[in-house]
Amino acid sequence: MKNHFLGFGLGLRTDHYQTILDQSPDVDWFEIISENFMVGGGKPLYYLDAIKERYPIVMHGVSLSIGSSDPLNQTYLKQLKTLINRVQPQWVSDHLCWTTHAHINSHDLLPLPYTDETIDHVVNRIKAVQDFLGRQILIENLSSYLTYKDSVYDEWTFLNTIAEQADCLVLLDINNIYVSARNHGFDPMDYLKGINKNRVRQFHLAGHTDNGDHVIDTHDHAICAAVWALYAQALQHFGAVSTMIERDDNIPEFAELHNELQQAKHIAQQIIPQLKPELAS
Amino acid sequence: MHSLALLQQHFIQALQSGDVTAITDTIVEQGDLTPDFRINLYRTAYFLRFKETLETDHEILGYFLGDTLFDQMAEDYVRAQPSKHTSLRYYGDALPEFLQTTPPFNQHPIIAELATFERLLLSAFDAPNAETANLEHLTQTPISLWPNLKFRFHPSVQQLSSQWNAVEVWQAIKQKQTPPIATETRQHWIIWRNQQRLTEFSSLNTLQLNMFYRFLAGANYAEVCEQLAEEIDADNVSEMSIQCIIDWLNKGIISKIVY
Numbered sequence: 001m002k003n004h005f006l007g008f009g010l011g012l013r014t015d016h017y018q019t020i021l022d023q024s025p026d027v028d029w030f031e032i033i034s035e036n037f038m039v040g041g042g043k044p045l046y047y048l049d050a051i052k053e054r055y056p057i058v059m060h061g062v063s064l065s066i067g068s069s070d071p072l073n074q075t076y077l078k079q080l081k082t083l084i085n086r087v088q089p090q091w092v093s094d095h096l097c098w099t100t101h102a103h104i105n106s107h108d109l110l111p112l113p114y115t116d117e118t119i120d121h122v123v124n125r126i127k128a129v130q131d132f133l134g135r136q137i138l139i140e141n142l143s144s145y146l147t148y149k150d151s152v153y154d155e156w157t158f159l160n161t162i163a164e165q166a167d168c169l170v171l172l173d174i175n176n177i178y179v180s181a182r183n184h185g186f187d188p189m190d191y192l193k194g195i196n197k198n199r200v201r202q203f204h205l206a207g208h209t210d211n212g213d214h215v216i217d218t219h220d221h222a223i224c225a226a227v228w229a230l231y232a233q234a235l236q237h238f239g240a241v242s243t244m245i246e247r248d249d250n251i252p253e254f255a256e257l258h259n260e261l262q263q264a265k266h267i268a269q270q271i272i273p274q275l276k277p278e279l280a281s
Numbered sequence: 282m283h284s285l286a287l288l289q290q291h292f293i294q295a296l297q298s299g300d301v302t303a304i305t306d307t308i309v310e311q312g313d314l315t316p317d318f319r320i321n322l323y324r325t326a327y328f329l330r331f332k333e334t335l336e337t338d339h340e341i342l343g344y345f346l347g348d349t350l351f352d353q354m355a356e357d358y359v360r361a362q363p364s365k366h367t368s369l370r371y372y373g374d375a376l377p378e379f380l381q382t383t384p385p386f387n388q389h390p391i392i393a394e395l396a397t398f399e400r401l402l403l404s405a406f407d408a409p410n411a412e413t414a415n416l417e418h419l420t421q422t423p424i425s426l427w428p429n430l431k432f433r434f435h436p437s438v439q440q441l442s443s444q445w446n447a448v449e450v451w452q453a454i455k456q457k458q459t460p461p462i463a464t465e466t467r468q469h470w471i472i473w474r475n476q477q478r479l480t481e482f483s484s485l486n487t488l489q490l491n492m493f494y495r496f497l498a499g500a501n502y503a504e505v506c507e508q509l510a511e512e513i514d515a516d517n518v519s520e521m522s523i524q525c526i527i528d529w530l531n532k533g534i535i536s537k538i539v540y
Contacts, residue, residue: 035368040409040436043478063367069286076367101289105364106296107330107372108323110289113307118285146319147309148288185312213313216322 004201006056006090006242008265010257013247017047019254020055027261029056029090031244035063037087038079048087057089058202058244060171064094066125066139067112068101077132084133091201093138093171096122096159111144114151114158119165126166138201139163140171141191143179143208143217155180156194163199170195172241173204174231175217182215188230192237200238205231205264206246220249222260228267235271243268295320296327297363331359334369335376338403341454342395354386370407374400391463394447398470401439405472405480408437413476413533419526426540428503432496432526433537437474440485440493442467448482473534481532488512489525501540 007028012020019025030051037048051057063076084092097109112118130136141159153161163170172195181188207221223231223245235241243264247257291303301320308316332355336343343351358379364372377400380386380393387393413435422430441448446464453460469485471493485493488509495505502522509518529535 035370038368039370039407042407042410042437042474044407045410046478067285069284069289073367098289100367101286101293103365104293104297105367106293106327107364107369108296108326110292110323113285113288121285145322146316147311148307149309150288150307151309183311183314214322 004090004242005240006058008261008268009058009242009244010261011244011246011248012048012051012057013251014044014047015251016254016257017043017051020051021047023254024054025254025258027055027258029058029242029244031058031060031246032087032089034059034061034080034083034092037083045086052087057087058242059084059087059089059092060140061092061094062107062109063099063105064129065099066094066096066129067098067118067122069098069121070100070103072125072128073100077129081133084135091138091169092133092135093140093202095142096139096162097142109142111142111146111148112158113148114153114155116152119158119161122162123165126162126168130166130168136167136169138169138171140173140204141176141180143173143176143183143215145183145214145216147184154186154190154194156191160195160199164196168199169201170199171202171204172200172234172238173206174234175204175206175208175223175227175246178227178230179208179215179217182210189233192230192234197238200241203231203234203241203243204246205243218249219246223263228263231264232267232271235268240268240272292320292323296324297360299324328356328359330369331355331364331372334372338373339376339396339399341451342392342399344454345395345450345460346392354380357383370403376400389463391445391447391450394441394443394445395451398441398443398447398451398472401441401472402480402482405437405439405474408435408474411436411536414530414535414538416527416530418538419530422538422540428501429540430502431499431539432529432535433539434493434497435473435534435536437472437480438534439472440490441470441472442490443470448484471534473532476533483532488521492522492525 009029009031010027012030012032032048037044039045061080095109098112099106099108099110177188177191205223205227206219207223209216209218245257245261288307295301295304301317304320305316308319310316335355346354358376361379362375377393377397380396444465444467446461446466448468448470450460450463469490470482471485472480472482475481492505495508506518506522509522513521
């Protein structure tokens with residue numbers, strides 16, 4: 001399986017639309033939140049159309065609710081497919097979670113119990129989504145704050161098993177691994193080692209809020225030293241993986257995020273020459 | 282062992298109603314944090330996410346109400362109104378109705394009107410794109426065909442008829458000026474997205490409002506003029522109606538002229 005290394009990307013946020021068009025910054029690609037562009041027209045789609053002419057785009061969703069016990073939301077899937085046809089993204093991702101029950105949307109990425117029942121349920125749904133979209137999707141690991149008594153697997157075994165059985169790809173969020181490791185007391189290296197290298201297509205990096213006895217995944221801070229260190233370990237383990245920085249709140253000037261992206265690039269350039277050539281594209 | 286559906290039902294119940302008993306029983310004791318503390322992290326995030334959505338969508342309503350009343354509104358609305366849409370963009374769609382029917386907000390009808398106006402601005406902002414007709418399209422149409430002309434409005438066009446001076450209050454707060462005192466007064470407004478993709482609004486008098494709804498219902502120019510002649514001096518119908526249509530064409534409100 002080819003790695004499809006796309007380089008280093010940023011999230012496309014409304015605050016930066018005009019800067020991106022005016023300055024054509026040196027960014028390899030942009031990631032959009034799919035739901036933000038499921039609208040009829042106006043500014044969001046105007047800027048998306050203009051920016052996709054200049055940069056590769058990947059689509060990242062938050063409402064697939066792949067682990068919900070509700071039936072798959074066909075209206076949402078049709079909207080997603082329409083947007084895919086418009087954007088022609090490099091790939092499409094969403095989260096290994098549930099967001100909806102009885103048609104009530106939590107708009108949060110809620111954790112699943114790591115059981116055989118859940119694995120079967122999620123695998124069948126990912127297959128159905130991939131059949132409908134006519135392409136593989138990436139699923140992303142969450143940050144979470146609780147563990148269910150019913151869980152019989154660790155999170156990385158759960159994620160890896162689902163990816164293998166559904167034949168989907170993985171978006172590995174390095175910050176989420178760090179956050180969950182702190183909240184649940186596991187070794188993040190166990191997580192990295194538990195994921196099939198060939199399935200990992202993208203990394204996410206982000207900042208969080210450290211409250212001492214627990215960590216909240218807020219995406220409103222710069223990336224901390226511990227997450228940069230884990231990113232370096234992830235690169236050593238997985239090789240060159242397309243990397244993107246998420247910032248969803250307290251959004252700074254574009255230049256500040258661009259500098260942070262250069263730091264990711266610098267770390268990767270330090271590490272990738274040491275890796276086996278077939279891992280890098 | 283809980284079924285996935287039951288566990289999710291208990292989780293949503295905890296988020297929406299605050300009854301955490303059933304879900305807390307399913308959570309492992311880990312470290313120093315209790316299951317109750319852990320589920321409450323999700324409850325806090327659930328409320329804050331919706332409150333922030335309302336703050337973003339209803340900035341001027343927020344200034345009008347002040348922090349205390351806005352917080353109360355958000356708390357009551359979140360409790361009463363679970364999200365039924367995959368996008369937060371639509372979460373506040375039921376807010377005007379909530380404010381019309383829920384005390385203490387329903388005692389001041391201008392509050393619901395401010396919310397309605399802000400929802401219509403949002404609708405205009407991301408409505409479907411369409412071409413706009415211009416004055417040239419009209420002048421190139423032979424005069425003999427004018428009686429049959431019909432006007433299709435741009436998909437972004439919204440119309441508000443208010444009982445209070447809500448739009449003037451909104452505009453003053455937006456411009457960081459002292460808003461006028463809330464006053465009961467019948468007003469009509471049209472809202473649309475212009476060709477620079479910016480939302481705009483302007484007032485309509487009763488005659489213009491009637492023309493708007495008659496064209497919207499599919500009437501042609503002759504039929505609209507006939508009805509106008511029952512409302513104003515017949516000698517003024519032509520001039521008034523043409524001025525109104527030219528104004529709409531210049532604003533980009535009309536998408537298509539058909540006959």
